[in-house]
Amino acid sequence: MDDKKSIEDILSGLRADSPARSVQALPARNFEHLSDESVLRLYDGIRRQVDADKALGDKYRLVGPATRERADRLCEELVERGVKFIPIVW
Template sequence: MTSSFDHLSDSSLLRLYEGIRQQVEADRALGGRYRLVGKATEQRAKGLQAELALRGVKFTPIIWP
């Protein structure tokens, strides 16, 4: 089975994942008043995380609120 991330380089995957992680941190900084990310973004991040782990790329895990 091919992943939807097969065409992306390791650095591109990491950039996408880091962008989501920064959005989650921004949500936390706003104190929950606004939401920048939702369930769809969380699922996307989990897919990226799985692909990064499969490729052996080191990343900082997202701590979801």
């Protein structure tokens, strides 16, 4: 009476049940559920990453295109909310 399934069986069942979606097909994240301070904190976190990139020069890259897109969405959200902030200098 072996009712236990292997993890591979469970995962393959989950994969079969869920629709396959690419990363590009995922909807853009919205930030409406976050407070103004939280959105600003996320944006400032990216600013610190950009500053660290500048300090490291070309040796390392902490910020890639996905981070820049996220910063752009956060920036739009801050503008829409009327929150004062300093834009990131890329």
